[in-house]
C-alpha cells in the first residue's frame with residue numbers, strides 16, 4: 001500500500017487535480033501538502049490554504065486579493081494561471097447540500113486538468129455527491145504510520161530546548177517503544193499523547209513510552225467500542241480445565257527466537273464455548289496474563305448500536321484498534337451476538353457483512369492479535385467460523401468434574417482467607433454434581449455472609465446449607481445443556497479431562 005503522500009503525488013502527476021482527503025484533524029494533511037509543494041517538482045510551487053475562519057492564507061499570511069467566501073475563493077483558485085496547490089478545509093458539509101460549491105469544484109477540475117495544479121479538500125467522512133465521485137480521487141489517510149509518528153514526535157519535542165540532546169541521541173529501543181505505543185492513534189490523538197508524555201521532562205526516558213501507552217488506553221476507552229480489561233488471573237486461580245492449560249503452557253515461549261527458528265507460527269486464536277459460569281471469561285483473562293499481554297474486550301452487540309458507523313465499519317474500527325495495540329489478546333465476548341445465523345435474518349445483510357469482515361480480517365490481521373472468542377450459543381454460529389484453520393482450537397468448557405469441583409472449592413476458600421484443609425472437600429465435591437464454578441463460588445460467598453453475621457468462622461455446615469438452597473443451572477436448563485454437549489461432542493476439544501466418577 002502506498003502512503004497518502006505517494007497517492008496524492010501520483011494523482012497530481014496523472015493530472016487528476018481534485019482530491020478528497022479523508023482525515024481526522026487538519027494539521028496532518030496540511031503538513032503533507034506543504035511538504036509536497038516543496039518537493040513535487042524541481043522548483044517549489046505555492047501552497048494555499050483556505051478555512052472558514054481564516055479565508056485564504058499562504059505561509060500563515062492572508063492572501064489579500066482572495067475572496068473569503070468559499071464559493072468565490074474556489075472561483076478565484078480556478079481562475080489563476082500559476083501552478084499551485086490548494087487545500088480547502090470546512091467544505092464537507094456544504095459539498096453535500098450546496099450546488100454552488102459542487103459547480104465550482106467541477107470548474108476547478110476542468111481548469112486544472114491541463115496543468116499540474118491541484119485542489120485537495122479535507123473531510124472527516126467519506127461522503128461525496130454523485131457528480132463528484134467520478135472526478136475526485138479519494139485518499140483515505142487512515143492512521144499515521146511510523147514515519148509520520150516519528151516526525152510528529154520530533155516536532156512535538158523540539159520546542160522544548162532541554163529535550164534536544166536526548167532527542168538527538170534517542171536509543172533505538174526507546175524510539176521503537178514510543179512508536180509502538182503511539183501506533184493506532186489518530187494524528188491529533190498522537191500529538192496529544194506525545195505532548196502529555198513530555199510535560200515537565202528534560203530527558204526522554206522509558207517513562208515516555210509508558211505514558212503514551214496509558215494515553216492510548218484512555219483513547220480506546222473513550223472510543224467506547226472496546227475496553228481494556230485488567231486480566232490478573234493466574235492458571236492456579238482456575239480449577240480444572242487441564243487440557244486448556246496444557247494447550248497454553250505448550251505455547252509459553254511463543255515469542256522466543258527459538259520458536260521462530262523452529263518454524264512455529266504464532267497462534268491465531270481460540271474459540272471457547274460451553275455452559276455459563278464454568279470459566280470461559282476467566283480463562284480468557286488467564287491467557288492474557290500468562291503471555292503478559294494487554295487484554296482488549298469487544299462487545300459484539302455494540303457494533304450494531306450505530307454509534308460507530310455501519311456494523312462492518314464498527315467491527316473493522318475495533319479490529320484495527322486491536323492491531324494497533326499489538327501484541328495483544330482481543331476478547332470477543334458472545335461472538336454469536338454479532339454474527340449468528342439468526343442475526344443474518346434479523347439484521348438483514350449487515351450481519352453477514354460483519355461475518356465477511358471478520359473472516360477476512362482473521363486471515364489477514366497484522367501483528368499479533370490473538371483472538372479469544374467466547375460463545376454461549378455456539379450452534380448459532382455459521383459453519384465458516386467453525387471450520388478448521390480459522391481458530392487454532394475450539395474448546396468446550398463443560399460442567400466441572402468432581403476433581404475439578406474440589407479444586408474450585410479450594411481456590412475460592414483460599415482467596416477468601418479460609419483454610420481448605422479445615423473442610424471435607426471430598427464430601428462437598430461429591431454433593432455438587434452439576435454445579436458450575438460460578439455456583440460453587442456463590443455458595444461459598446453466601447455461606448461466609450451467614451457465618452459473619454453470627455460472628456464465627458466459616459463452617460462446613462454453612463456451605464452445605466448454601467448449596468442446598470441453590471438450584472444449579474444444569475437442572476433448570478437441562479435440555480439446553482444436553483443440546484450444547486451434544487453439539488460439542490464431535491466438534492470441539494474438551495477443556496478438561498473426562499469425568500471419572
Ligand SMILES: Nc1ncnc2c1ncn2[C@@H]1O[C@H](COP(=O)(O)OP(=O)(O)OP(=O)(O)O)[C@@H](O)[C@H]1O
Nearest residue numbers: 237238239276277278279280281282408437438441
Ligand atoms: N474452573 C473454575 N475455577 C475457578 N473459578 C471458577 C471456575 N469456573 C467459574 N469460576 C468462577 O465463576 C466466575 C464466573 O465464571 P466466568 O465468568 O468465567 O464464566 P463464563 O463461562 O464466562 O460464563 P458466561 O457464559 O455466563 O459468561 C468466575 O469469575 C470464577 O470466580
Ligand SMILES: [Mg+2]
Nearest residue numbers: 280281282374
Ligand atoms: Mg463470560
